[in-house]
Amino acid sequence: MKKLINSPENVVAEALAGMAAAHADLLRVHTDPNYIVRADVKAKPKVGLVSGGGSGHEPLHGGFVGLGMLDAAVPGAVFTSPTPDQIEAATRAVDAGQGILHIVKNYTGDVMNFELAAELAKADGLQVESVVIDDDVAVKDSTWTAGRRGVATTVLAEKITGAATEAGASLIEARDICRKVAAQGRSMGVALTSCTVPHAGKPMFELPEDEIELGVGIHGEPGRERIKLRPADELAELLLQPIISDLPYQRGDEVLLFINGLGGTPLIELYVLYRKAAEIAAAAGLKVTRHLIGNYITSLEMAGASITLLKLDDQLTRLWDAPVKTPALRWGL
């Protein structure tokens, strides 16, 4: 294992300390239990927006704490959901009397821990609503599985719902906007290499030099199939066609096209992928009116990318364009 760390045990704590040192203007890091809150938390009465999950997906979620996005992020150990007491503490920390919305990625551990935290907070009289993001078309949605995984649509949901809460949306309005994003976003990813969890010390899975994992999850979970490496244009087809056929897009629909790097793929390759993805979307009659390209929800050092399409309407476009000021995403200010 070759990593820029001091010790596997301290990776999360030291990264959090680094964030606190770098972004003191935007956020504060609370330790024991660990959570990150906006520096100006509760400065005005607004719905508190909280998300969280295992670490190792940076900038998700801590990098999205700030104006127009999250009020708090709750980081667990690497690839491990945070615990209920952490989530409950973050929930309390952002309670400005207007209720709190949890955005949860659909993984068994995340869902259970957020559910327990919401129960604890509600028992103390707080109003809590939750939206579960499950946008990964690589997983068949079935009552016989844990359901689809939550992946890159989470970033878009945090941005758009954050804009809504910043503008004064009520808890129920914010929840419904977040639900709309969850319902209208679909993703699929591909891994070119594996990744190594620091405390495990060896790669999550072995991938031969000429093979790739199509439909990989953000924790290195296997996807639809393992295939031979192909040119980027063919991969764009393999990722985007299942997305387009899954959500019934109409010709003329406006969409946001999001090319996300999994951590180990350079931006130049993401643009190669974007070029073809935009072409495929256009051929399907979709109008790409907004886009996002970069490493926003990663899987440690994994090489690979995911493609996300979010169907837009006037409301979602307006909220997407609204000002945002966080460590990892900022515009309009």
Add this chain to the structure above:
Amino acid sequence: MPASTLTAANALRWIEACAALLDEKKAYLTELDSAVGDGDHGVNMARGFQAVKAKLPTVPADDIGALFKLVAMTLISTTGGASGPLCGTFFLKASVTIAGKAELTPAELGAAFQAGLVGVVALGKAAVGDKTMVDVLTPAIAALTASASGEPLSAALARAVEAARKGAEGTVPLVARKGRASYLGERSAGHLDPGAASSLLLFETLAKTVGN
């Protein structure tokens, strides 16, 4: 003389032994989890039980219910992942039925564990055959509760471990339908479920503790 009941002292020794064994088996459980999940089960269970071990000196010496409750609350707040809430719930629901007890007959222990299992099923929504910890807990607890009155605990636990072992081995050919392993579909077959494996370890450790 074989132990006829679970004493508070043995219950405490069991939890201490679990902490030691899970630390030792960290790599083994993590390896099982890397094959079908996200590779954190061993580390998470070890972290949770180490935190429990650190708090054991605070628990009353004659109250198994209080011991289980401490185990539960500590696992929920330190383990993370799905194992924290699930194992924590198991001990929490079990603790309710035995509050204040310094000693448990096999039937009482079985009833407490059964309450724990009901809690696990309610939270995780898994059934037997889904390739989870429920595949081990269900037959093991059934063996324990079926014990005839007057049967020594060590004999009841020997049967429970036998049933747990069969349950764990039975998860190997199964296709996972819950948790992260379910994303693998057919590819999850051929692997031992990590949650089933750690549940088996807990029962084996209990049998060993009572037997010694």
